[in-house]
Amino acid sequence: MSEPLSQIWVYLSASPLAALTLTLAAYQVGFFLYRRAGFHPLVNPVLVAVLLIGAVLLVSGTAYPVYFDGAKFVHFLLGPATVALAIPLYRQFARVRRSALAIGVSLLAGSLTAALSALAVASLLGASRQTLASLAPKSATAPVAMGIAEPLGGLPSLTAVLVILTGILGAALGPLVLDLARIRDWRARGFAIGTAAHGIGTSRALLVNETAGAFSSLAMGLNAIATALLVPLVWRLIFG
Amino acid sequence: MIGALTLILCCQLAGELAVTASGLPVPGPVLGMILLFLLLAVRGGVGEDLGRVGDALLKNLALLFVPAGVGVVVHLGLIGREGLAITAALVVSTLLTVLVTGLVMSRLARREADGPSGPEAGAP
Numbered sequence: 001m002s003e004p005l006s007q008i009w010v011y012l013s014a015s016p017l018a019a020l021t022l023t024l025a026a027y028q029v030g031f032f033l034y035r036r037a038g039f040h041p042l043v044n045p046v047l048v049a050v051l052l053i054g055a056v057l058l059v060s061g062t063a064y065p066v067y068f069d070g071a072k073f074v075h076f077l078l079g080p081a082t083v084a085l086a087i088p089l090y091r092q093f094a095r096v097r098r099s100a101l102a103i104g105v106s107l108l109a110g111s112l113t114a115a116l117s118a119l120a121v122a123s124l125l126g127a128s129r130q131t132l133a134s135l136a137p138k139s140a141t142a143p144v145a146m147g148i149a150e151p152l153g154g155l156p157s158l159t160a161v162l163v164i165l166t167g168i169l170g171a172a173l174g175p176l177v178l179d180l181a182r183i184r185d186w187r188a189r190g191f192a193i194g195t196a197a198h199g200i201g202t203s204r205a206l207l208v209n210e211t212a213g214a215f216s217s218l219a220m221g222l223n224a225i226a227t228a229l230l231v232p233l234v235w236r237l238i239f240g
Numbered sequence: 241m242i243g244a245l246t247l248i249l250c251c252q253l254a255g256e257l258a259v260t261a262s263g264l265p266v267p268g269p270v271l272g273m274i275l276l277f278l279l280l281a282v283r284g285g286v287g288e289d290l291g292r293v294g295d296a297l298l299k300n301l302a303l304l305f306v307p308a309g310v311g312v313v314v315h316l317g318l319i320g321r322e323g324l325a326i327t328a329a330l331v332v333s334t335l336l337t338v339l340v341t342g343l344v345m346s347r348l349a350r351r352e353a354d355g356p357s358g359p360e361a362g363a364p
Binding site for chain 2: 019057101127152181185
């Protein structure tokens, strides 16, 4: 390699520029494909970006901490974005105050089902404690779920991917389950998808029906709070 | 814009401080979110500036968890070993959650709609 070129490489690997550019570019590619696929949940832009960046790291022999050192500026924004979830939650809340009781009970039932059934199935099949902790908050939106998993001994990065897979599953197969159970009320359909499949389910619900979208968005915000309060409690009760 | 961003960061900071001081097992940003919600309820509205900043952050929420998601390449071995347990848990739990939430909500929402029409029934 000629002298100036290797100097450029040294500069790039020491500054956050390369990791940040790679992150944004990979996400753009993912979003482009997502739009081309008519916003189909299986072509998830985050999953595409993760695969692309993972491949680049493997091929270039870059260690993950080196990449993350640059990409952490994007990662940092997760905290403020979580706080900002209060804004759509507030907007929805004013609209649906009348169904408060139905919403509260459904939220509690859904949130507990999500955590307990995941823990039960995974531990029956011999998952490790670390995997269980990463799995328990999977129905909450990713930034919240990662914050819940870490103090319980989970792996935040595994949680992020499990959350995305949960969203894809819920968005792709959830409507089928609702059809089979003959649940036709748009409020109930939206709320169920938002509770189980957070933002990925909500973006799907918004495409189908406005009422379903509003209830899904509400459920996503409420379940972020419910999961943050319930999962550590459930974890302490089960694993002491 | 800077004012709205400062408000959001202040809520997060207050949440993180409360978690550190109390030892509550809840993520600091979630407490910050509850705090911002209460502030909005007191203020009685979101406001244009905060609305714009919040929407900009949330419109690109999915991008923000890419860096953490990439970390999964470090754990490919673990996923391979426990792949069956993870897959089964994800499928069963996600579909069961949709079913349970949908059933409870449709029963309760229908009862509310059919119930005695109180003074609230005609309210917007």
